[in-house]
Structure formats: structure tokens, C-alpha cells
Amino acid sequence: MSSQSLGKMAEFRFLGYIAEIFGKKRVRISLGNLRKLRDILEVEFPEDRCIVLINQRVGNFDSLIRNGDKVVIMPMISGG
């Protein structure tokens, strides 16, 4: 996993216990080519209990991510 501060990067944010699994709440990564989300993050998430939003639209762990994308991975919760 590479993380750089220069250039336009993809941004990944994690909510709730998904952030605990990843170990951070936010990371920015510079991607050379289009890459699958699953291959970028290299962490095993409980995929059937996650919501993936890419630029506010629903995606999944096979979605292709490019620099500039804003990705949010959050738990499926059920609100009291």
C-alpha cells in the first residue's frame, strides 16, 4: 500500500467498527492505474456487512478505483 501527499489521490474513509478493522479512519493513496478496491486496501473486511460508496454512489469491493475518487466504507447498521 503506498501513501503519498503529492498529486491527486484517491481518498478512503472508514466509519464505525470498519475503521477499527482497517486501523485508520482515513487514508489517501495515489493509484497508478485503475485498481479494484479489494486489491488496494489489502485488508479483509466483512463484505456482506459493509456499504461501499464511491463518489456518493453504491459500489462494492470489486469496483475499480481511480485517483480523485472518494470512497467511504461503512458498516450496515440498523439504527435502534
Add this chain to the structure above:
Amino acid sequence: MKSYAGKILRINLSDGRVSREEISEEMRKKFLGGRGFAAKILWDEVKGVDPLTDGNKIVFSTGPLSGLPLPSSGKMVIASKSPLTGGYGDGNIGSMAALHLRRAGYDVLIVEGKSESPCYIAIQDEKVEILDARDIWGMMTFEAQDNLEAKHGRNVGILLIGPAGENMVRFATVISQRGRAGGRPGMGAVMGSKNLKAVVVRGTGEIPVFDKGRLREMGREGYAEIKGKENYDFWVRQGTMQVFEWCNENSCLPTYNFREGSFRFSKQLDGYALEGVKVDRKGCPLCNMQCGNIIKDAENRDSELDYENVGMLGPNIGMDDLRKVGVLNRLADEYGLDTISMGSCLGFLMEASEKELIEARIEWGDFDACKKAIEDTVGKRGLGEIIFEGVRKASERVGGDSWDWAMHVKGLEVSAYNCHACPGMALSFGTSPIGAHHKDAWVISWEISTDRFSYSKEKVEKVIELQRLRGGWFESLTTCRLPWVEVDFGLHWYPKYLEAARGDGITQEEISELGDRIYTLIRSFWIRENRSWSREMDYPPSRWFEEPLNEGGLKGYTLDRARYDEMLSRYYEMRGWDEIGIPQKETLEGLGLGDVISVLGKNG
């Protein structure tokens, strides 16, 4: 059929009569318990009465799993004709009273009539007394709990009201164990109207079950499974407060009277902010995933927070300090007010003030003014005179365009989810059987994971599926749904628990039919008690259709009224209700509700 005490205890406060009735095998089969029993009793016995007169009844109802050694089973339902909505009202509450009532030999307590002076009911197994409550009338709920424990010991279950219930504030709740609350649609006001301060119950018997050993073993396995869930530790830290960040991210946070879906100061109020000030946890009996987060509030008192009350007493009124939110929440609990409706009423007043529809000024986030307004609500004076009957009545008083932003459905204030861009959740609120509450179908998570902007048939099906499970199955078992919905505890456990408890099983089809029967009966109650029933009663507030979000990632979004209407029509069709939402004859017959047919008019 085991796992029922088998009896209804009926107490008439007008003449002091106490009677006991058998619960028929048919009743157990068709309505299961909890909400199912309550809906059936209210349908049969409460017809055309003013909710705050002695003709109304209040039902305290347990289910066949209540109080057994199973995950989060310390629950009961409190139901009545609602003085806030005029329709069916109920709420579940976690309380030792659920366990004790069952151990005393009763599944259900019905209280009817009206006492001449303040009283409370004391039940110890067969012994039932109506006692003088003049010395505790006027007491805050925590103090009254202490007083009753001093009189009856701590090994009792207590359900009581505060000054809000006594004064018949229409969104007064019932409180137990210093902060457990239930009965949003004014169940506390109904108790107050009967001069009933409290119910104290102690049971020393054993709840009869079919296979005690198996039940205990499966209960142990269930508790262990919950503790082993990967998000359990996070749940212990934040509980439902994890929803705050999630809603803010998804533009679902109630903000400035639901104008917006995200709050600039959200980090000061979210689950991580909570972790910084949390001092303890608290919960219901028999629960190993307690959801009450205790903090020291701004007045250095304990306050029990969860997402709903922080959402409604935080961003919804522009309050950005968690400890101050804690004070408002604790005041509501002590007075016995529903925190969701109180937050909505305060937001309503602030917007009315901003638009100069009322003379008094109350600014967004004004802590001292909020405290005063809460006290005045209980006293029905000042600003409280405007809001003590909820926002629907308040908008009639205030006028202007306030009807569009009085945030309620059927008179019950919307709980803490903004639906500008959540049509499925809007439908959940629109068709909830008590008004705009989230307990019956919380579909947001699923809808955001699929396509939040769609008005699809699948979304309507999902709402009904959740209503069957949450509103029918769990409310009637009666156990808490949170193990399932929050840490993914297996749904497959519950039919097994029921079989071990009762001695007979239940199929998935029967669970669905049970939910449909209860929903259709409650809908029938609404129709019978509201002769001016219309399709518009299933609509969410106009604000979500007419006023776009101004901030956040979904700026510009609103609900589409025509497409919501299509969803609603589809919902009616799937439920077997007609074009204005009245159950059709064939539907009633199919659900074994033949006695309802003749009452509902043309369809019957």
C-alpha cells in the same frame, strides 16, 4: 401451550374491581403476545373513546419469550389509544416489571377506569392492591422510583410516570429503572389521566416453559454468540451512538428541525465524542449488549444517552455540546417526557421563532431557553402551551406555513432520521402503525447499500419484510430486536427459542402472517377511531418533498411526491388494503380477522 402464565390481570380503578381471565389458546396462536395481544385487546375493548377519559384502557403486555434467560428478553409492550395521535399507540420498555409480571402469574395487565385520587398499583403474585400515591404525586421519576423501592424493596419491577404524565402532556412516556422509557405516543399521559402514578410488581413464581434445560442451554449459546461478534466491542463502546457519524455522512442526521441532513459540529456530539465523556453503561434486564451510555452532564448529573435523544436534542435544535444535550435528555427522563418528541417540539419552536410566527424568541442552540421550554411544557405554560400536545397541534396554533415543517406522521413526531433522500425510510415512517417511529422498519441501511434514490418495488417489499419482523415478530415475542439488527445475531435462534419455550414451533410463513395480521388489525383500529381517515395520513411531512437540502453531499435533494405516491399504492396493494389504505374484506378474512369486516364500512 407452555410459556404463558396464561392469565390477564384486569384492574378497574373506578371501582377497585380486580379480575383474572384466561388467555385462550386461539389468542395465543393468532396474536402470540406483546403487541399482538395489546392490539387485539384494544380492538375489542376501546371504541370511540377520548383517550384521556376513563373509557380508555392501558395494556401492559408481555410475550412468550419475555423474561426468560435469553438474549435481551427483559421487555414488555405498553399500549393504549394514544392521546397524541388519536390512533393505536404503543411502545416497548425494558424493565424488571416484565419479568416480575410473568413470575407473578400474568402475561398481561389491563388497567381501566379512573381513580378518584392519585394511586399506584402494587402486585405481589395473587395479592393486588390499589394504594394511595398522594405522597409521590408530583415527584420526578427518579425520585419516585427511589421512594417506591424504599417502600417495596429493590427486588420489584416498577413502571411509573413523572409530572409530564400527571399533567397529561401528550407525549409523556412511562419510565422504569431511572431512564428506561417506553410508550412515545403518550402512554404516560394515559396513566396520568387515570391518576395512576405507578405499577409495582413482584412475582415469586416460575415462568412455565416446555423444555427448561434446552432453553437455558440455547440461551447460553446465544449470549456467547453475541459476545463473539466482530463488532461487539465497538458496540460496547458506542452503542447506538455509532449511528450519529453514519447519519451525518449519509445526510440523514436531523438538523435544524430536519431542514438539513448533516451538522457542522457533528464531531462534538458523535460516538467518539461520547467515548470521551462516558462513565458507565446501563441497560435492560437479561441483556448483554446494554445500549445506555451514561455520561456526567453539564450539571454533573448522570444522563443516559443513545442516538435518538442525542440526534433530536443535539443537531435538531442546533445544540453542539454533548454535556448540555445530556442535561436536556435527563430532564426529559425525570419529567417523563419522550426525548424524540421533545426535541422535535423544541426545533419547531425555534423555527417558528426564526420566522416570527410566535412572539417569544428562542434561538437555535439556546441551552437555557431549552431548559425553560421543557419545564414550561410540563407546566403547560409559556412556550409549553404551544407544544404540550405535540407539533401537529402546535402548527394549528402557530399557523403560517408551519404545517409543512411540523415534523410528524399521524401526530407522532418523526424520530431521528432525515429522509430528504431516503424514500424507503420515508415510507417506513409513513406506514408505521403508531406514527413516525423507527422501530417497525429501519430500512435506511439497506436502501443506501442498494440504491437510495429509487422508489422500487423491492424497496416496498423490504419495508413490509422489516415490519413483519421488527413490528410483528419481535414486538410480540416480546424481546429486543437489537441483538439481531445491531450485531447480526442470528434470526434463526428465535423460532428455536419459541419452540423450546412453548412446545410448538412456528414456520416462516406463520411469522409473516402474524405480522400481517397485527398490522392489519392495528390499521383497522386507526380507521375505526378516525372517521376522517385519508390516504394523506400515510404521507411524511411536506418539508421532505418541498424544501431541498442546502448543505452536504446531497445538496438539492428532495423526495418526489408522485413517486412516493406510487410506492404507497404498491404498499397498499401488497398488504391487501384499498386505494386509501383500508384493509379489504378478502384480506381480513384471509388473516382470520372476520370480526373486523362489519366495522370497517364499505370494504367490509
